[in-house]
Amino acid sequence: MVIEWKRLTNPEVDALDRRLPVLIPIGLIEAHGPHLSLSVDIDTAEYFSRAIAERTGAVLAPGLPYGFADEMREYPGTIGLTTGTFTIVITELAKSFCFHGFKRLIFVSGHGANKPPCEAAFWSVWEIYPDAELACWNWWTEAGLSGIHHADKGETEIAAITGAVYHPDRARDFKIDKPWHKLRSRHAINPNSGGINGAPTEADLEAGAAARDAVIENLSGKVAAIMRDAGLETASPA
Numbered sequence: 001m002v003i004e005w006k007r008l009t010n011p012e013v014d015a016l017d018r019r020l021p022v023l024i025p026i027g028l029i030e031a032h033g034p035h036l037s038l039s040v041d042i043d044t045a046e047y048f049s050r051a052i053a054e055r056t057g058a059v060l061a062p063g064l065p066y067g068f069a070d071e072m073r074e075y076p077g078t079i080g081l082t083t084g085t086f087t088i089v090i091t092e093l094a095k096s097f098c099f100h101g102f103k104r105l106i107f108v109s110g111h112g113a114n115k116p117p118c119e120a121a122f123w124s125v126w127e128i129y130p131d132a133e134l135a136c137w138n139w140w141t142e143a144g145l146s147g148i149h150h151a152d153k154g155e156t157e158i159a160a161i162t163g164a165v166y167h168p169d170r171a172r173d174f175k176i177d178k179p180w181h182k183l184r185s186r187h188a189i190n191p192n193s194g195g196i197n198g199a200p201t202e203a204d205l206e207a208g209a210a211a212r213d214a215v216i217e218n219l220s221g222k223v224a225a226i227m228r229d230a231g232l233e234t235a236s237p238a
Contacts, residue, residue: 018101023049025063028111031075032151033194037165041110057235070113074187090121098129143218152198157208171200
């Protein structure tokens with residue numbers, strides 16, 4: 001059973017152990033080529049957050065679909081926030097949880113560019129709640145997966161196996177040759193790629209299932225360790 005914040009009443013929230021970590025999925029509504037839905041980043045963040053909460057007994061908070069729109073901002077369908085606004089939103093969300101006594105917060109991100117502004121927000125939170133324990137996890141790197149790029153083979157496999165809208169017949173490969181400087185716009189490089197950086201035509205759903213299971217196992221283990229260190233029992237062995 002998942003402790004799902006939005007489905008609780010206020011007395012039920014008040015009865016929760018304040019030592020419990022809270023998982024907050026964050027993503028971005030963003031172009032992922034012609035073969036994947038715009039919702040991939042929030043879909044994967046919510047999927048893994050729910051799986052972790054179910055396995056450990058951590059609290060599942062409502063997701064934030066609108067993250068930091070960076071290099072993909074100009075592609076049709078991408079909807080998000082500037083880095084300044086996103087940092088303020090994360091700050092206010094974290095302060096709100098802390099105000100109610102929940103100070104172990106893990107923002108689980110499906111969009112890599114969310115991490116820097118999310119972590120920048122923590123400094124403003126610590127000015128008021130210096131004992132808050134805050135983290136932002138990109139689910140793939142935190143789980144030890146490497147070689148995953150935007151809308152490529154690896155992300156396509158995971159997205160498809162976790163329930164994203166997937167059109168394998170529309171997939172096409174595109175490799176970005178990044179310059180030495182920070183890239184401002186992938187649209188400027190190729191307006192028709194949808195931000196693809198890799199070979200989604202090679203996606204293998206069996207490989208995606210194995211990767212999904214590894215992410216759940218690894219991240220659940222990390223959250224279970226956090227809970228044990230806090231003197232809490234997990235919902236099930238992880």
